[in-house]
Amino acid sequence: MIATPSASPSTAANASLADGFGDHWRPRLETLLADGRAAGADLVEVFLERTDHLGVLAEQERITSVTPAFGMGAGIRVFLAHRDGFVSTNDLSEAGLQRALEQALGMLGLQRNSQAASLFDGLTPLRDFAATKADWLQRCPMLQEATVRLLDGTAALQRRGRHLQARRGSYARDWQEVLVAASDGTFGRDVRLHQSVGLNVLAADGDNRAGVGRRYGTEGRPDDLRQWDAEASAAEVCESAGTMLYADYVEAGQLPVVLANRFGGVIFHEACGHLLETTQVERGTTPFAEKVGEPIAHAAVTAIDEGLTGGAFGSLSMDDEGMEPQRTVLIENGVLQRFISDRAGELRTGHARTGSGRRQSHTFAAASRMRNTYIAAGPHTPDDLIASVDKGLYCKSMGGGSVGPTGQFNFAVEEGYLIENGKLTKPVKGATLIGEAKEVMPRISMCANDLELAAGFCGSVSGSIFVTVGQPHIKVDSITVGGR
């Protein structure tokens, strides 16, 4: 055994990382993939990642936290029949990657076999989606500029708000370089840049309190923070806080509701979107598994999931399995068309991949996940929808939500108004909407003509990922409104 005296393994790995990922990784990756195939694996996939994160928090007139972070890692996945083994590691040295491969093989009862012939034909030419994105990180605002912009935001909150007990502005920049290689020849590289900026306030007046926040996010736009309209954001937040500070709690019951556009799309995301991921088909937790070609929603509903809209939070040049994203029509005029599928989903359920294999980081195996998901625009105006309701709830701003293993979903309403005789009347707070997908989807009876998207984060089997939700104003004929 000959030891190299000059470099530790991690130092050597970093030396090759200094130039980032690229075609120079081909020999090492081809060796790994060939070894995996020779051991008997049906398919081997390697996901390499480098990250660079910056978080900044402003409170009142001070920057109170700056949190840079950087990292790297690999996820190696081995398939054998319908099973798979997945191992992640921070060690990108050749020895570290080989160790991870051996562990993944061992999970499936396989082991390296240097005598066996490999059924691996080599990687295809590198599809380099990152080639035009090399300067993205450098074009982002530096720390000094970011702090100034955030303090602009908290100052605008102070000017525009009343009874504000706490004011916060936050900025997050997540840069990620990925390299995906698989034994079917897949070889792709990409750079992703997600930036988001948010403003939050807590208004308090005696026993009345209202916490309101808004967050805005984009992908692939280095100038995003520079173009952020802090005044407009502050005005929106302060107007909502001022209204909700004195709002009564909503009266509970079964009501028709009108959900506003943009983040109102959380209803489709939770009520239906997750149930159209092949991970749910695999688990047997979706009621729609055998419903392709059948109506599952009102004829007014057409729903789409895609990764293509320029600048949208859920857009990507290739997914985390190296496939270019598609525009996937999920539901057309109420009829189920397709599921959102990844490599494992295609293998186990037969639904063709849609470029939707996504993961938070190298520590997660990719899974079928939503990207930019929205209900398409309809023929009505928002006023038509409100005018059609005698007594109901208008949900202007939505909070987060979730869906359980039986298809029951819920989400919170941050800013609501009563609808009485076709008109918006007093503001109400404290509402949680619950329901079941099979029952609610047929009750979305009207869609307006004002489709807009909003950035969000989705947590599920493969971690927390950047997504877009969206919709025009929609009307749900009846839903359970939890309140007091």
Place this chain on the structure above:
Amino acid sequence: MTISTPAGSSSADSATSSLNAEHLRQRLEQLASSAGIRQWDLGAACSTDTSVQVDRGEAKQLKGAQRSSITVRVWNDDGLVGVTSTSDLSDSGLARALSGARDASAYGNPDDTPAFSPLATAPLAHLDQPLHEPRGILQLLDTLRDAERQLLGRHNAIGTVPYNGLAERSSERIYLNSTGACRQQRLTTASLYLYARAEETGRKPRSAGAVRLGYGASELDIAGCIDEAAERTIAHLDYAPIETGRYTCVFSPEAFLDLIGAFSSLFNARAVLDGVSLSNRESIGQQLAVPFLSIHDNGLHPGNIGAAAFDGEGTPTSPLALLEGGVLRSFLHSEATARAFGVAPTGHAGLGAKVSVGPDWFEITATPGSGGGQAGLDRFNAGEPIVWIDSLSALHAGVKASQGSFSLPFDGWLVRGGEARSIEAATVAGDIRSLLKAIVGFEGEAKVTPDGLCPLVWVEGLSITGEA
């Protein structure tokens, strides 16, 4: 290209998931010295995880992970603090982290600068945490397959166990600072979760589950987990909608602990200083709850599997009285918040330029000598309808901690005349301040759960929204 490995040259060995504290210290001292940095501290962690999931007898996913991470804090010549985190524990990674922290320190907050904890070298409590050798993934797989098979066999309606997992973890964490503090803790843990889905013809699917933790896979109460998951799932098969109204409610220990955890900013000094807590500096000594309610934070309780011996700043974990007799006694503190309040750090800090604060493990009990509220509380056989809240959902969305309000979906039963029937779908809503004063008593022995210790808690007059 081949790279060979000189022994002992890295700060972390990913093959064995161990940290080399002395190497880390030496490297940080060298790098800091050459950069002119006199004050620094760091937290490092390293772990190896192995987990399995199954689906109707087949292995679904087998997963392994080696992780390492480090957070470095640096004080600059003006006394301001910067921080940087990385998963790259190589020498170049450490150098870059130190440099990044120094750059970030230019933006440190002069009004709220953390310092080293005065307790960072104080003695640590002894924790009885036996280290277990890993069983290996194939044995985990066999164990989980068998558990799934047993659970599926408990009732014809149980068709799948869509969420399941058996995992082992070996981990290590370190705290070091430039004045010589050195904390190190090694731990092994194992976990099992089983969430079953059951469906009867013409009825809606129902789901429930159970979780068990231990220091090793051999310690896990697998039979108990199967029993609990089966019993809870089967108990939800016969369901009916509930009428909207106000009800007396019984919270399971898990549900009440979830609710208290979601409103833990009541006890959080960081949230108080930031103005986002319902409490303020003058709240200490005030009556927040009924006099028979006491809440302690006790990360050292033997039921707290995987307890941390020290917090992110190296302060020892120790028990802390939060509410006694319903009166607020103390807040959870980091070094900086403790200094602001003129008290000692309590061992609840993270590590950062702005240090987060959080609870460890709640003990919710009757105040000694109080009797725990109404004696002989069992009203289940009375005519009054009682709502049993077994588990709460969507706490991330339905709890407004800074406002005190909550509106949460739950799974539970309506109990009337001694008969319990599962509730089809419902939400419970209220205000935490009102709820803490509407507790009418506790029932039964306190139960040890992953999040704390708590008996059944009876509360009057909560709003329930149903679909009837």
